[in-house]
Each structure stands twice: as structure tokens, then as C-alpha cells.
Amino acid sequence: MSSSLRSDVSPGPQIRDTPGAFPSTPGEPELPSVVSSQQSLSKAVYERRAEYTVPAKIRIKVGSWNVAALQGTEEDIGSWFVNGKGISESLSNLSFESNGTTDGRNLEGVSHQEARRSKKKSTVPSNDPGLVPGGDEIGLYVLGLQEIIDVSSATEALKPYNDPWPGRRWKQAVEDALPEGYVKVAEQQLIGLFLIIYAAPRIAPTISSVSTTSTGTGLMGYLGNKGAVVARLVLGETTRLVFINCHLAAGVEKGNLERRNWDASQVLSRAKFEPLYNGAGEKEETGENIGDEDFAFWFGDLNYRLEGMPGDDVRRLLMLHTKNEYGQGGPSKRKISAELALANKQKPSDVLEDTEKKSHVFRHRHHIHYRSSTDIAATSPSDETLDPSSDPASLQTTLASLLPHDQLHQQMRTRKAFGDGWREGPIDFLPTYKYDVGSVGMFDSSEKKRGPSWCDRILYRTRKDKLAYEERTKAEEAAKKRDEEMKSHGIGDPAVNQEEVLFDYDPATDGDDDAYDPDAGAEDPELVKTAAGFEDKIHLEYYTSHQRVLSSDHKPLDAIFTLHYEAVDPDLKAKVQQEVARELDKAENEGRPAVTVVVDYHHDHEGESRSFSSQEGVDFGNVRFDSPKVRAITVANTGRVPATVGFTDRIVSADKTGGAAPPWLRIRFDRSGDKDRSASEAREVYTLEPGDATNVELTVHVKDVELVRSLNEGHASLEDVLVLRIHNGRDHFLPIHATWLPSSFGRSIGNLVKVPEGGVRRSHDGHEDSQGVKWSAPREIFRLTESIEDFVERAIAEWGMTAVEASPPWADTGWPFINSTQEDKMARNAKERIREALDNDTPIPEAFPREMDVVHRVEALADTLLTFLSSLQDGVVPANTWTGLETTLLERDKSKIHLSIEDQRMQILDILTASPAHSTSFTFITTMLVKIINEISLQTTDPKARVESRKKYEEMYTAMFSEVMIKAPLPVNTKERRASQSRRKKVIQVFVEESGQS
Numbered sequence: 001m002s003s004s005l006r007s008d009v010s011p012g013p014q015i016r017d018t019p020g021a022f023p024s025t026p027g028e029p030e031l032p033s034v035v036s037s038q039q040s041l042s043k044a045v046y047e048r049r050a051e052y053t054v055p056a057k058i059r060i061k062v063g064s065w066n067v068a069a070l071q072g073t074e075e076d077i078g079s080w081f082v083n084g085k086g087i088s089e090s091l092s093n094l095s096f097e098s099n100g101t102t103d104g105r106n107l108e109g110v111s112h113q114e115a116r117r118s119k120k121k122s123t124v125p126s127n128d129p130g131l132v133p134g135g136d137e138i139g140l141y142v143l144g145l146q147e148i149i150d151v152s153s154a155t156e157a158l159k160p161y162n163d164p165w166p167g168r169r170w171k172q173a174v175e176d177a178l179p180e181g182y183v184k185v186a187e188q189q190l191i192g193l194f195l196i197i198y199a200a201p202r203i204a205p206t207i208s209s210v211s212t213t214s215t216g217t218g219l220m221g222y223l224g225n226k227g228a229v230v231a232r233l234v235l236g237e238t239t240r241l242v243f244i245n246c247h248l249a250a251g252v253e254k255g256n257l258e259r260r261n262w263d264a265s266q267v268l269s270r271a272k273f274e275p276l277y278n279g280a281g282e283k284e285e286t287g288e289n290i291g292d293e294d295f296a297f298w299f300g301d302l303n304y305r306l307e308g309m310p311g312d313d314v315r316r317l318l319m320l321h322t323k324n325e326y327g328q329g330g331p332s333k334r335k336i337s338a339e340l341a342l343a344n345k346q347k348p349s350d351v352l353e354d355t356e357k358k359s360h361v362f363r364h365r366h367h368i369h370y371r372s373s374t375d376i377a378a379t380s381p382s383d384e385t386l387d388p389s390s391d392p393a394s395l396q397t398t399l400a401s402l403l404p405h406d407q408l409h410q411q412m413r414t415r416k417a418f419g420d421g422w423r424e425g426p427i428d429f430l431p432t433y434k435y436d437v438g439s440v441g442m443f444d445s446s447e448k449k450r451g452p453s454w455c456d457r458i459l460y461r462t463r464k465d466k467l468a469y470e471e472r473t474k475a476e477e478a479a480k481k482r483d484e485e486m487k488s489h490g491i492g493d494p495a496v497n498q499e500e501v502l503f504d505y506d507p508a509t510d511g512d513d514d515a516y517d518p519d520a521g522a523e524d525p526e527l528v529k530t531a532a533g534f535e536d537k538i539h540l541e542y543y544t545s546h547q548r549v550l551s552s553d554h555k556p557l558d559a560i561f562t563l564h565y566e567a568v569d570p571d572l573k574a575k576v577q578q579e580v581a582r583e584l585d586k587a588e589n590e591g592r593p594a595v596t597v598v599v600d601y602h603h604d605h606e607g608e609s610r611s612f613s614s615q616e617g618v619d620f621g622n623v624r625f626d627s628p629k630v631r632a633i634t635v636a637n638t639g640r641v642p643a644t645v646g647f648t649d650r651i652v653s654a655d656k657t658g659g660a661a662p663p664w665l666r667i668r669f670d671r672s673g674d675k676d677r678s679a680s681e682a683r684e685v686y687t688l689e690p691g692d693a694t695n696v697e698l699t700v701h702v703k704d705v706e707l708v709r710s711l712n713e714g715h716a717s718l719e720d721v722l723v724l725r726i727h728n729g730r731d732h733f734l735p736i737h738a739t740w741l742p743s744s745f746g747r748s749i750g751n752l753v754k755v756p757e758g759g760v761r762r763s764h765d766g767h768e769d770s771q772g773v774k775w776s777a778p779r780e781i782f783r784l785t786e787s788i789e790d791f792v793e794r795a796i797a798e799w800g801m802t803a804v805e806a807s808p809p810w811a812d813t814g815w816p817f818i819n820s821t822q823e824d825k826m827a828r829n830a831k832e833r834i835r836e837a838l839d840n841d842t843p844i845p846e847a848f849p850r851e852m853d854v855v856h857r858v859e860a861l862a863d864t865l866l867t868f869l870s871s872l873q874d875g876v877v878p879a880n881t882w883t884g885l886e887t888t889l890l891e892r893d894k895s896k897i898h899l900s901i902e903d904q905r906m907q908i909l910d911i912l913t914a915s916p917a918h919s920t921s922f923t924f925i926t927t928m929l930v931k932i933i934n935e936i937s938l939q940t941t942d943p944k945a946r947v948e949s950r951k952k953y954e955e956m957y958t959a960m961f962s963e964v965m966i967k968a969p970l971p972v973n974t975k976e977r978r979a980s981q982s983r984r985k986k987v988i989q990v991f992v993e994e995s996g997q998s
Contacts, residue, residue, distance in 0.1 A: 041577070041580060041581055041584060041651065041723070041731055042282075042649075042651070043282070044580045044583070044584060045573070045576055045577050045580050046278075048576050048580065049532075049568075051572065051576055052568055052569050052572035052573040052575070052576050053236075053238065053534070053566040053567060053568055053569065053572075054566070054567060054569045054572070055564065055565075055566060055567075056236055056564070056565055056566065056567035057562065057563070057564050057565075058139035058140060058203060058235070058562075058563050058565070059133060059137060059138050059139050059140075059541075059560060059561070059562055059563075060138070060139065060140045060142065060241075060297075060560070060561045060562075060563060061081070061133075061134070061138045061140070061141050061142065061558055061559070061560050061561075062142045062144075062243070062297050062299055062458055062558060062559050062560075062561070063080075063081045063141075063142070063143045063144065063299075063556060063557070063558040064143075064144045064145075064146075064245070064299040064300050064301070064456055064457075064458060064556065064557055064558070065077075065081075065143075065144075065145055065146070065456070065552065065554060065556035065557075066145075066146040066147050066247070066300075066301040066433075066455070066456060066552065066553075066554040067145055067146070067147055067148060067551075067552050067554075068147050068437075068552045068553050068554065069147050069148065069149055069150040069151075069192070070437065070551060070552055071119050072118070072119030072120065072123075072551050073551045073552050074169055074170055074173040075119070075120065075121055075122045075123070075173070075551070076122050076123055076124060076549050076550075076551050076556075077143075077170065077173045077174055077177065078122075078173060078174070078176060078177025078178075079122045079124040079128070079177075079549075080124060080546040080549050080556050080558075081134075081141070081143060081174070081177070081556070081558060082134050082135065082141070082174070082177040082178055083130045083134045083135065083177070084130035084131055084132035084133060084134040085124045085125075085128040085129075085130045085131075085546070085548075086124040086125070086128065086546035086547070086548045086549040086556075087131045087132065087544055087545075087546055087547065087548065088325070088440065088547035088548050089131070090325065090395075091321065091322060091325065091395070091429070091430055091440075091441065091547045092428055092429040092430070092544050092545065092547060106127045107125055107126075107127050107128060108125035108126040108127060108128075109125075109326075109327055110125075110325045110326050110327065110330070110332075110440045110441075110548070111326050111327055111329060111330030111332075111333065113125045113126075113440070113548065113550070114330060114331070114332060114438055114439060114440065114550065115330065117438045117550050117551075119551070123438075123548075123549060123550035123551050124546075124548060124549055125548050128548075132542045132544065132558070132560060133541075133542075133560055135179055136179045136200065138200070138560070139199065139200045139202075139203045140197065140198070140199050140200070140203060141174075141178065141182070141197065141198040141199075142195075142197050142243050142297065143174060143194075143195070143196050143197075144193075144194070144195050144229075144243075144245025144246075144299050144300050145170060145193070145194040145195075145245070146192060146193055146245075146247040146300055146301045147192045147247070147301075148166040148167065148170060148189075148192050148193075148194050149163060149166050149191065149192045150192070151191055151192040151218075151225040151226075151247075152225075156191060156192070156225075158219075158223065159191070162189045162190065162191065162224075164189070164972070165972070166194070167187070167189045167194050167196075170194060170196070171184070171187070171196060174196065174198065175198075178198055179200075181200070181201035182198045182199065182200060182201065182204075183198065183199050183201065183204035184196065184197070184198055185197050185198065185199045185204060185207050185210055185233065186210050186212050186231040186233060186243075187212070188212035188213070188214055188229040188230070188231060189214075189229065190214035190215075190216060190224040190227055190228075190229050191216075191218075191223075191224035191225055192224075192225070192247070193214070193224070193227065193228065193229045193245060193246070193247055193300075194229070194245075195212070195229040195230070195231055195243065195245040197231060197233070197243065203235075206235060206236045206237070206567055206568075207233050207234070207235060208233070208234050208237060209232070209233060209234040209276040209277075210231065210232070210233045211231070211232045211233075211273040211274040211276070211288075212229070212230065212231045212232075213229075213230050213271055213272060213273060214227065214228065214229045214230070215227050215228050215230070215266060215267050215270045215271050217248075217249075217262075217263040217266045217267065221266070226247050226248060226249055226263060227246065227247065227263070227266075227267065228244050228245060228246035228247075228267040228271065228300070229244075229245050229246075230242065230243065230244050230245075230267070230271045230273075230290065231243045232273040232288060232293065234276065235563075235565060235567070236565060236566065236567025236568055237567070237568040238530065238532050238534050238565060238566050238567060238568060239294050239295070239530055239532070239534070239536055239563075239565045239566075239567075240288075240292070240293040240294045240295075240530070240531060241293060241294070241295050241296075241297075242290055242293040242295070242296040242297070243296075243297050243299075244267065244271075244290065244296065244297065244298040244299070244300075245299060245300045246263070246264070246267060246298065246299075246300040246301070246302065247300055247301045247303075248260040248263040248264060248300075248301070248302050248303045248304075249262075249263055249303060250303050251303075252305050252451070256303075257304075257305075257307075257407055257411075260302065260303055260304060260407075260417070261411060261416050261417040264302075264417050264418065265417070267290070268289075268290050268291070271289070271290050272288070272289065273288040273289075275288070276288065277649075278532070291420075291466055292531070293463070293531075294462070294463045294528065294530040294531060294532075294536065295460065295461070295462055295463070295528070295536075295538060295563065296460065296461045296462075297458065297459070297460045297561075298418070298422060298458075298459040298460070298461070299456075299457065299458040299459065299559075300456070300457075301433075301455050301456055301554070302408060302455065302456070302457050303455050304406065304407040304408035304411070304453070304454070304455065304457070305407055305451065305453040305455070306402060306405045306406060306407070306431075306451060306452070306453050306454075307405050307406075307407050307410070308405050309402070309405050309451070310451075311449060311450060311451020311452070312449060312451075314402065314451050314452050315339075315443045315444070315449065315451065315452060316339065316340060317398060318398065318430060318431070318441075318443060318452055319336045319339065319340060319441065319442070319443060320340065321395045321398065321430075321441075322336065322430075322440065322441025322442070323336040323337060323340065323441070325440055325441050326440075326441075332436070332439045332440065332441065332442040335436075335442055335445055336441070336442060339445070395430075396428075399427065399428070399430075402431075403427060406453075406454060408424075408454070408457060418459060419469070420461075420466065420469045420470075421461045421462075421465030421466045421468065421469040422459045422460070422461045422465070423459065423460065423461065423465065424457060424458070424459050424460075424543075425458070425540045425543030425559060426543065427454060427543075428543075428544065429544050429545040429547065429557070430452070430545065430547060430555070431452035431453050431454050431455075432453075432454060432455060432456040432545050432554055432555040432556075432557055433450075433452065433453055433454075433455040433456065433553065433554050433555075434450045434452065434453075434553050434554070435553050435554075435555065436553070437550070437551065437552065437553050438550045438551075439550065440547060440548055440550065441547070444553075455554065456545075456554055456555070456556075456557055457557075458543065458557065458558070458559040460538075460540070460559075460561070462528045462538060463528055463529070463530060463531065464526070464527075464528045464529065525537040525538060525539040525562075525564065526538075530565075534565065534566040535566075536563065536564060536565040536566070537563070537564040537565075538561055538562070538563050538564075539561065539562045540559060540560075540561055541560045541561065541562055542558070542559060542560040543557075543558075543559040543560075544557060544558070545557040546558070570653075577651065581733070584730060584731065585730075585733075592639070592641075592728050592729045592730075593637070593639050593641055593642065593643035593644070593726050593727065593728060593729035594637075594638055594639035594643070594726075594729060594730070595635055595636060595637050595638060595639065595643050595645060595688070595724075595726055595729070595732070596635075596636050596638045597633055597634070597635055597636075597724065597732050597734065598633065598634045598636070599616075599617070599618050599631070599633050600631070600632040600633060600634060600695075616735070617734060617735030617736060617737055618631050618633065618698060618734060618735070618736050618737070619631075619737050619738070620700045620718070620736070620737065620738035620739075621738065621739060622738075622739050622741050623700050623702060623718060623738040623739065623740055623741065624702075624741050624743065624832070624835065624836070624839075625702055625703070625708055625743040625745050625746070625835060626701070626702070626703045626745075626831075626832070626835070626867075627701075627702075627832045627835075628699050628700065628701040629699065629700045629701075629738065630697060630698070630699050630700075631697075631698045631699075631700075632695055632696065632697055632698070633695075633696045633698065633734070634693055634694070634695055634696070635688070635693060635694050635696060635724065636688075636691075636692070636693035637688035637689065637690050637691060637692050637693065639690060639729075640690055641690065642687055642688065642689055642690070643687070643688050643726055643727070643729060644674070644685050644686070644687045644688075644726070644727040645685065645686055645687075645688060645694075645724060645725065645726050645727075646673075646683045646684055646685035646686060646724075646725055647660040647661065647667055647683065647722055647723065647724055647725070648660060648683055648723050648724075648725040649723070650662075650720065650721060650722065650723055651721075651723070656720075660683060660722070660723075661720070661722060662720045662736075663704065663707070664700055664701060664702050664704070664707060664718065665698060665699065665700055665701075665720070665722075665736060666698070666699040666701065667696060667697075667698060667722075668696070668697045668699070669684070669686055669694055669695075669696050669697075670694055670695040670696070670697070671686060671694055673685060673686055674686060674687055683725075685727070698736070700718065700736075700738050702718070702740070705745070705746050705870075705871045708743060708745055708746035708871070709746040709747070709873060711740045711742075711743075712742055712743060712746055712747060712760075717740070718736075718737065718738035718739070718740055719735075719736065719737050719738075720735075720736045721733050721734065721735050721736065722734040722736060741761060741839070742760045742761055742839070743760065743835070743839055744759070744760050744778075744780050744835075744838050744839050744868075745835070745867070745868055745871040746871045746872075746873065747760075747871075747872070747873060748872065748873040748874040749777070749778055749872060749874055749876070749915075749917050749918055749921060750874065750917065751873075752775075752778035752779075752780060753773050753774060753775045753776070753777065753778055753917045754772065754773055754774055755774065755775075755778075755779075756774055757774070757841060758840070758841050759838065759839050759840045759841035759842075760839050761839050761840050762840065762841070773917070775917075776916065776917065776920045777917050777920035777921040777924060778917070778921060779841070780838045780868060781865075781868070781921050781924050781925065782924055783837075783838065783844055784838070784844075784861060784864065784865045784868065785865070785924045785925060785927070785928040786928075787844045787845070787861050788816070788858060788861045788862055788865065788928055788932070789928050789931050789932070791854055791857050791858035791861060792816065792858050792931075792932050792935055792936075793935055794854050795809075795816075795854040795855045795857075795858050796808075796810070796935055796936070796939060798854055799855070800939075808939070809855050809859075810936045810939070813952045813953060813956050814953070814956040814957075814960065815859075815936075816855075816858045816859045816861075816862040816932075817862045817863070817865075817866060817957070817960055818956070818960070819859045819862075826849060826851075826852055826856070827856060827859070827860055829849070830847065830848055830849065830852060830856070830857065830860040831860050831863060831864050833847035833848070834847050834860060834861060834864045835864065838864075838868075844861070848860075866960075866964055869925075869961075869964040869965060870964045872967065873967075874918075874967055875964075875965060875966060875967020875968070876918055876921050876922050876925065876965040876966070876967075877912070877918065877922065877965055877966040877967065877968070877987075878915070878918065878967055878968075879967060879968040879969070881911065881912065881914065881915060881918065882966050882967075882968040882984075883968070884911050884914075885908060885911050885912075885983075885987060886980065886983055888907065888908075888911060889983050889986065889987075890983075892907075901990060901993065904990045905990055905991060908987055908990060908991075922965070925961065925965065926988065926991035926992060929957050929961065929988075929991075929992045930991070930992055932953075932957075933950055933953045933954060933957070933992060936949065936950075936953060937949055937950040937953070950994070954989060954992050954993050955989075957988070957992055958985045958988045958989040958992060959985055961988050962981070962984040962985045962987070962988045963984075965988070966984050966987070
């Protein structure tokens, strides 16, 4: 339901996994918390935030497009959204300063553009230089798509899950067009709605607290064929942004309008974000709502229509402006001309006359110049200088006459929807819906002939706008209450004292409802005080549609905003943190809880006994792969009052995970946590009476393969600082240190064959020798397979000599790689010693305790081999090799050529030999499996039972080793995934089954 780019803090309450769900309500009592404190380091640093924030500036491009589930629309996404192409200057009434290098006179003509349209190529005109900023000029790309699948299909609308494939297709199209280095920071899909956000390389590291959710408002008011997908993020650790991509109810009837308003209200009330931590390290008690942000952007197919005007009249009026875009001809030109000619034979409609008189004229914006249409009527030279707002034939005047009939503006004015501070830039472009697919200017020519409308919109709101609306609402409610009180005393009764009533004003009904202010939303940048107390500025630079994109019946549109904000400078913040940490460390207050932390003595066989103070930290000594290491500390209450203690969130950098401890460290107290604490506490806390003490066990356990690889390569270290929070007391900082011993696990075969004799521990810093390849295959694979073969043979021989009545271990199919024996301390110790023998290149038989029987030895070896193969970075069969193998198998199956097992083996080995080390490793493993199967099958005297036993073992080994040996991703599609798994098993099966089998 939600995703996150980076988690700077531990997660809050669980968000229920349903559209529009919200966290459970936290408990009421305020009990001791280890997450926040007045004396905490985080809060003290936060109070000095003015010292480590610097002015920053970012351009945000918000794009919206209803793609109508049409194929080929993804081919246009990069052209219009990333590169700013597909804008018609004449039909948007705008003239831009081109930022391209191509002479505008070479721009492809509309008729030619429509004639060459293809679903496999972009439909934007050739030689289009792009008229709005794009590429690396944009810091944050925010794209909202609607109908990426057919939401009118009941099958799709009623699906209990999202089909991820369409989203992947669009994501790939966007990423192919973006400049190098842009990072995806948020993604959310709800059936046909898709929201995706990318950040520039310099911006991405400054984004945190990303939370996404979805709200379905479609069928039954809940399903996802209509609704919204929403994302919240924090920019620069200071500024909260919310992006809402929606698809509201369609239709032209009054009931449809009311449903659109209801849909919007549901999105506002039901969309909930994950809790976040503010700059002081304090967790929000509940999930955030829309409205708690500093800047919000609402966009999508809002579906509001033009009201009170015949659709045919609107179509024809607008096509007067679009017809001459086509030059001399073309199908669309002929359609437009035919329809206008038919209209001229009828009595002209005067429905627009009254609205044109009432409409306000547009005013110039300082960076955009208007162009009038010269396609409606011939003008004299003197008319060319006529201001478009004064020219009755201009597109500007036409748009100004239509916009008062826009339902969205009407609903905003009457506060029935989007009246709580939302605003929109000037609309200087044609309605975005509905066009013939493949046409620049031919409005719906189907039998329905739907009236044009600005269905697709981009709105925005600042925190200042929201607060101003709330203040205005409070003032109106107070005024209404005063009026009612006056009337109750007879003051407002017209029969009593009508002359004392100075005015009677109702903001919902009074005023000119038809008025449209074209400059609304085009104000100069203004100061907006954010929730964090900073003063930011936002300015709308561009708001336009891309008229010359032909692949959908909607035209895409975008808006570009410039945001000036305060951002945290990591270096300055680190400096302040150091200063604050020193100050807090010096602070002493006898009236507050005080504890002493003592690191207990420990002794390793590898070194001398050592003891550390809490200031020096906890040293775990040498740490190995999958070998837990334990240390203990004692926390004693040395103060005069009870002390509530607990480990809280560490101060971590962007490349580390949050929480009380790193993933490789576990913390365990010797007692249960406080039972009467709030259920919403994020950490366990423990109350110590004066003189009381508790023991804390710290365990380092490195098992994650990715971490092992980073440690082997020197990209990570086992060092961190724990924060022991004392409620109302002084924090204790406990450094943690461990020395990583290089491991052969987690490496690639190409790396391992270069390790010289003596193992990875004796090679320089655990890295391969620079002199080149030393072995034909990793010695670890050779030694493990050889040892397993030897010990299986010995185990079977010894079992036969002891005449034990119990079933032999190989009675369980899959032994020794699958066994029913529960792992005990001896088995864990044996596997640790086997790994040590591999890493130090010492004899494996010497690794086992004398009292360990042969059966358990071979089981430990088998488990170690599986772990080793699973950890290989490239696998025994790398992804590129598997691609060649799979292609060969598919071609062979398609040609229906039957090969003997020997020929199949040769065919596979020919491909594997492209990488000799991998090929040899493959041979070692499959040879070992054959020997084990032979040994086990020979223990069955009945020929038929022997064949059956062998077949079971072959199937089990084949399934098991195909997973750990072949390192290639499986297809997403269920059918294709099963087919690929079957082919993987086949590759192993060919080598483990008897030659006589087919």
C-alpha cells in the first residue's frame, strides 16, 4: 500500500492494507517514551535548525494524461512530458521562446503529422524543439496517468489486485526519456490510475518520508475504477509535498456532477499517509491527512464539463480556430470543413452572445505573449496590432466566453468542491477532451459528438491558502452566529428595524457567478510559512496542453512550478550535531534520572581478555559469516529517582537504515518491558528503581548475503553508535565495533578462482590475487563436493555395519540436503568450523568434533554447500549463460528434434564452456549428485523399488539444485515462470539421470 525511498526513522503504527485506510488510534495515556525527550539530541539539534538550512530552488513539472487504454500512447510520453514537445502555439494562444535548436519553420505540418501517425512511433511533430523546460532543467518529474488499462471493463474494475504490467511499461517509457541519473522516489497504482515521481540526482538524496496510498471511489463507492493515487514526500527535510492523481466520475448529467464532488470529498477524507517523524525526532501520533502538507498538487481527469451550452455549438466554434492548422487538406480538415459548412446552412446560434458580453478579458502575463487566430476572418494590416482580448475573432476571446460555463470553476466559487484554497493557473489552451484519436483539432466526430470540455486539470494549494480558507470560514460562521443572535433579539427583524441593517451578503450566492478571472493562480511568488516554520515561495511558470499529441482522445497537459525552499545542509547539520552532543554530554542535573553503563568483561579464544567503558564502546572482536557473537552490558540506576530506559532511534546517514540498532545487531534485555506503557510506543522501555540494574545482551550476527558482499569488498563496516534514552535524563551513546573476517561466501566464481592457496583469509585483505586465475573452479566447491561424496559413502557403509533397526536417513527423499534431524548446538558449531576450513584452506575432516557421527557430518556439509551456492553472486549458471541455454532449449523443443541424453549433455556443456570456471563447477556438482544417487539406490535390493527410489531422488535434487545453481530472474507471468522453472530443472536432470533414461 505504501512505499518509501528512504527511512530515516523507525516505522510507526501499521497502516491497514486497504484503499484509503488509516492507522489505528494510539492509546490515550502519556507514558514514558524513548522516542522523544526535551533533552534528546534530535530535539536540541532541531532547535538550532536555522544554523544548518540553506536556500534551495527546484523546478517541479506536474503532468497529467488520460491515455484511454490505447496502444502506442507510451511512445509519446518522453516527447511531451520530458522534452516539452507537442505544443501548438497558435491553438494555445501562447508564444514561447523556443529552447530548441531547430528553426520553427521546419516544424512538421499538421496534415503530414496526422497522415504518418503510427502506434509504434511518437506522434509529436518532427523537428519540434520543445517549448517548455524539460530534461535536466527539472528537479522533480511528477506524472499522473489515467486509464492505463480499460477501466470500463468489469473484469478489470473488479480485480482484487493491480496488474503491474501496464505500470512497468509506462515506467520504462519514462525512464528511457529521462536524463541519466534520475531516481524513482515514489510509485502507486490503482487499477487504471498510475502515479510515478522521479527526482534529479542532486534532489533524490534530499527526499525522505515517502508515503503513497490509494482511495477507490468507483463502483459501490469503493472500487478502483475511479478514485485517486496519492504520494507524500518531504523535500530537504523541511518541506512537505503532496501529489494527488485522480479520475473522478464521468457524465454530463447533474447527478454526475454531484458524484464528482463526492468523489473528491472521499479522496480528501479517506487518504491517509504513514506517520512521519518531524525534525525534532518526534513521531506524529496519527497518519497525516491531505491538508497537513505545505504544498499540494491535485491533477488528473477531473471530468468537469461545460454547462449550459449546446455541445455542437461549442465544437463548431472551436473548430473555426482549428481548421486552418491543416493547410490545404487532410481528412481532419475535410471533416471540419464539412461540419462547418452544414452549420452555415442553419440559423446561427446566438447562445454564446450573452456569455461573451459577460466574460472578462484575459490580461498579458509577463513571460507569455498572446497570438490571435488569423484563420477565422481576414484582417487588415491595422488589425494585426489589435490586442487579442479586444479582438472578437481571437481564440482568447472564445476561451474567455466558454470558461464561465466550466463546472469546476463554478463548484470552486460556490465551495461545493475544491473551494478550500485550491487554485489553478490561467487556461490559455483548448479543451483537452474529446478529440478524434490521431487528430490535432477535430473534436469528437462520432455519433455521440461529445461536447468539448476541460476535463483534465492541474490544481495546486499552499499551506497559506488552506489556512486563509479556514480563517475565512471561521469568520463567516462567527458573523452568521452574530446575525442569528441579533435576530433573536429582534434587531435583525425587518419589521422592527430594517434601517439598521447595513448590508446582507451571502458569499455562496452573491457576486457574478459567470465571472472568470484569467489571472487567478498567476500571482507573483508569495511567502508561504511551512509547518516547520520556514518561509518558502512557489510560482507557476507554465500551464499548457500539448495539442499536437495525437495518440489519445485526451490531450496531455502539464504545469511547471518553481519552488524556493529551505533545505538541510548535511555537513552543517553534522557539525551542529557534534556540538550539541558535546553540550548534552556535559550537562548534569542531579534532579533527573541518572544511569551508569558498564561494558562487561569478555574473553575470546582468538585474543586477550579485554574490558571497555561505555565511552570506549563495545568491541565484538573478529566476526564471521553466520556466526553470532555475543557481548553484554549492565545498565544500573545510580540516581535518586526511578529511571525509564530504552534504546531509541540512532542518528544515521542516508545510506543506513534507521531504528534502534543496525540490521546485523540484536538487543535483548533480561526482563520484560513496562506493561503499562502506551500501546503506540515504538520501543520497549524498562523502569529501574534506584540501585536496580539490568543486563543487556548484544548479539552481532551477519547473515544477509548483500551485507556479506559489501563487507568482503570493503564497502561496509560493522561499526555504529547505539543511543540509550533515559526518559527525562541524559542520553548515553554506545559505540559498537567489530572486525569482519573475509569470507568465501557471497563472492562470485570469477573472484574465487583467483584466490591463491591458503584461502580468502590469507590473501591480501580478503581480495583475489592480482596475478590472475589460480584454479579451474573454486576450491570451495571442489572440497565440499569431494567431502560430501566421501562422507556419504562412509555413512552408508557404517549404517550397514551397525544393523540399526531404525530407518536409514536416506529413507527421507532428498537426504542429505533435506533431513529430518533437528539442528542442535553441535551441528551449528560443525557448520561454523566447515566455513572456517573453507576460508582458511584447512582440511575439512579436521573441522568436525570427534563425537559427531558420520551421518550428521554429511548433513552439515550438505547444508553448507547449499548455503554457499545460494550466496554466489553470479551463480554456477550466470544469467547471461542461462539466456543462451534457455534459447537453445526453446529452439530444440520448437523443432521437435529428439536427442539422446548424451547429445543433450554435450549441447549444454558446449554453452557452459564459454565460462570454463562455471562449467567445471557445474560438472563437480552434478557428478557429486550422481554418485550420491548411485550410492543410495544401491541400498535397495528390489529392482523396481530401486528405480522408483532413484527417480524420486533425481526429481528432488533437480528441483533443489536448479534453484541454487541458476542465477537468473524468473519471468513475472505465472505461465512463463512455470515453464522457465521446468527448463531449469531439465538442465540439471539431464546430468543426474541414468544414460538409459529419456
